[in-house]
Amino acid sequence: xxxxxxxxxxxxxxxxxxxxxxxxxxxxxxxxxxxxxxxxxxxxxxxxxxxxxxxxxxxxxxxxxxxxxxxxxxxxxxxxxxxxxxxxxxxxxxxxxxxxxxxxxxxxxxxxxxxxxxxxxxxxxxxxxxxxxxxxxxxxxxxxxxxxxxxxxxxxxxxxxxxxxxxxxxxxxxxxxxxxxxxxxxxxxxxxxxxxxxxxxxxxxxxxxxxxxxxxxxxxxxxxxxxxxxxxxxxxxxxxxxxxxxxxxxxxxxxxxxxxxxxxxxxxxxxxxxxxxxxxxxxxxxxxxxxxxxxxxxxxxxxxxxxxxxxxxxxxxxxxxxxxxxxxxxxxxxxxxxxxxxxxxxxxxxxxxxxxxxxxxxxxxxxxxxxxxxxxxxxxxxxxxxxxxxxxxxxxxxxxxxxxxxxxxxxxxxxxxxxxxxxxxxxxxxxxxxxxxxxxxxxxxxxxxxxxxxxxxxxxxxxxxxxx
Numbered sequence: 001x002x003x004x005x006x007x008x009x010x011x012x013x014x015x016x017x018x019x020x021x022x023x024x025x026x027x028x029x030x031x032x033x034x035x036x037x038x039x040x041x042x043x044x045x046x047x048x049x050x051x052x053x054x055x056x057x058x059x060x061x062x063x064x065x066x067x068x069x070x071x072x073x074x075x076x077x078x079x080x081x082x083x084x085x086x087x088x089x090x091x092x093x094x095x096x097x098x099x100x101x102x103x104x105x106x107x108x109x110x111x112x113x114x115x116x117x118x119x120x121x122x123x124x125x126x127x128x129x130x131x132x133x134x135x136x137x138x139x140x141x142x143x144x145x146x147x148x149x150x151x152x153x154x155x156x157x158x159x160x161x162x163x164x165x166x167x168x169x170x171x172x173x174x175x176x177x178x179x180x181x182x183x184x185x186x187x188x189x190x191x192x193x194x195x196x197x198x199x200x201x202x203x204x205x206x207x208x209x210x211x212x213x214x215x216x217x218x219x220x221x222x223x224x225x226x227x228x229x230x231x232x233x234x235x236x237x238x239x240x241x242x243x244x245x246x247x248x249x250x251x252x253x254x255x256x257x258x259x260x261x262x263x264x265x266x267x268x269x270x271x272x273x274x275x276x277x278x279x280x281x282x283x284x285x286x287x288x289x290x291x292x293x294x295x296x297x298x299x300x301x302x303x304x305x306x307x308x309x310x311x312x313x314x315x316x317x318x319x320x321x322x323x324x325x326x327x328x329x330x331x332x333x334x335x336x337x338x339x340x341x342x343x344x345x346x347x348x349x350x351x352x353x354x355x356x357x358x359x360x361x362x363x364x365x366x367x368x369x370x371x372x373x374x375x376x377x378x379x380x381x382x383x384x385x386x387x388x389x390x391x392x393x394x395x396x397x398x399x400x401x402x403x404x405x406x407x408x409x410x411x412x413x414x415x416x417x418x419x420x421x422x423x424x425x426x427x428x429x430x431x432x433x434x435x436x437x438x439x440x441x442x443x444x445x446x447x448x449x450x451x452x453x454x455x456x457x458x459x460x461x462x463x464x465x466x467x468x
Contacts, residue, residue, distance in 0.1 A: 003119045004028045004045065008038045008052035008064065009080070018051060018080075018106070025112050027119075035059030039067060049099070049118040050077040054092070065096040074125060076118035080104055144180050145328045146321035150313035154181065161308045162188035167260070169305045170283040172312030175362030178283040179241060181310055186239040191279055194238030199231050202247035209252050211268055214259070220269025232265045235278045245282040245305065246291040253298045260304055280305065315357040315364060322352050322364070329365055330380075333372040340377035347382050347446050350436050351389055382445075421456045424449070 005027045009015035012033075019029045030045045032038035036059040038052065050068075054061040061079055068075065076099035079092055092098050099118045102111065144151070161168055162185045170178045179198055186196045204212050211221075215230030231240055242248070248256070259265050260280055264273040282305045284291065291297035315322070323344075330341050344352070348371075357363055371384040382389070410419055424442065431437040439449045 003048040006047045006050045008032045010056040035064030048122040054081045145325045148318040166307040168281045168308045174285045175360030176312040182241040182281045197235040198241040200243045202244040215267040217269035239279045242282045246284045246286045246297045257301045315360045329368045341372045345381045
């Protein structure tokens with residue numbers, strides 16, 4: 001794909017001449033009359049280089065560069081300046097990190113060389129970012145994070161099936177990331193540049209589900225005031241995810257099967273079949289076999305969709321991924337909520353790893369999002385978590401039972417550190433060496449308990465050395 005350049009100039013004739021010149025160099029061109037319009041164009045037209053006049057009414061070239069810098073946009077920008085403004089242009093190149101400047105009238109040969117170098121720098125920066133992300137996110141696929149064996153298996157299956165045209169059935173409990181898998185398949189497929197459309201079949205009223213899927217013509221039913229494209233047409237040359245497929249009415253499932261097999265769709269109220277080219281992915285949190293048995297899923301549709309099956313493990317089966325998932329979530333949530341949280345405390349991480357997470361990764365995200373907002377910056381600690389994760393009041397031990405070795409005998413004259421060590425070891429025996437529970441019983445945090453155990457070991461080793 002040829003490089004893309006944005007030309008910004010308030011003079012319509014000069015803007016047109018510059019755009020024609022850049023186009024003659026073989027680049028795609030977009031234009032804007034000032035900095036504000038340039039920012040609007042950049043939202044829908046990503047570019048490799050910007051060519052902007054310095055002095056313009058409204059938002060000028062200087063303010064445009066400041067706005068780009070504030071949003072972390074590093075697109076190489078060449079500033080055009082009139083005679084007599086060279087000193088200012090040099091200052092802008094130095095202070096605002098513009099790529100270079102050119103004095104008007106522009107010499108085509110010089111412009112061409114500068115644009116080539118700017119675009120080369122832009123592409124080099126893009127490749128550097130891509131490699132940096134690849135190195136930083138090993139064990140990551142798209143928005144999915146993890147290094148455990150179960151999730152690595154899922155990553156491998158995604159990479160295998162993505163380049164093909166096969167339909168994929170994605171199963172897993174709610175909150176495990178079925179839509180993330182579908183999006184990863186789409187991005188890695190030859191259709192990655194096309195649309196990705198996700199429809200939740202469980203959220204569609206039965207009376208509207210066919211209209212949403214297949215579209216309708218004006219007047220097809222009461223309230224159909226205009227033609228509407230269905231999900232299949234919206235996903236043309238891309239990917240359609242049918243989430244919670246087992247919740248779709250059986251009559252609609254029969255029509256869906258025909259659309260998938262014939263690659264044609266007919267809008268409600270229409271008379272013509274419309275050819276479609278859409279890759280269909282389906283997802284469900286039910287057991288497909290059970291759904292068929294309960295008459296919630298047509299068997300023929302199941303076999304048509306289940307060309308390739310990916311089953312997502314629940315979070316409780318891959319708890320070793322929690323630290324990396326949490327780190328990725330904290331990074332995203334810091335940006336979303338303008339926070340500066342750095343990490344989870346060891347006590348929070350221990351509590352997370354002890355949880356069964358019935359809501360899976362979605363629940364983990366919700367808990368971390370709340371904690372990020374409450375903490376605001378620094379370390380997420382236990383007091384930042386919702387009530388279900390807050391430590392209960394310290395519990396007392398059951399009455400001592402000498403027969404079970406639960407009684408604590410202290411000799412007269414024992415030093416306080418000896419009494420403390422004996423009592424902590426008694427509590428650890430009582431909890432079968434579960435340090436999280438022992439810390440709760442003792443009324444201290446896990447980090448403090450670990451520190452005390454290390455001090456006991458150090459003191460005991462010194463005693464042994466002295467005895468020698």
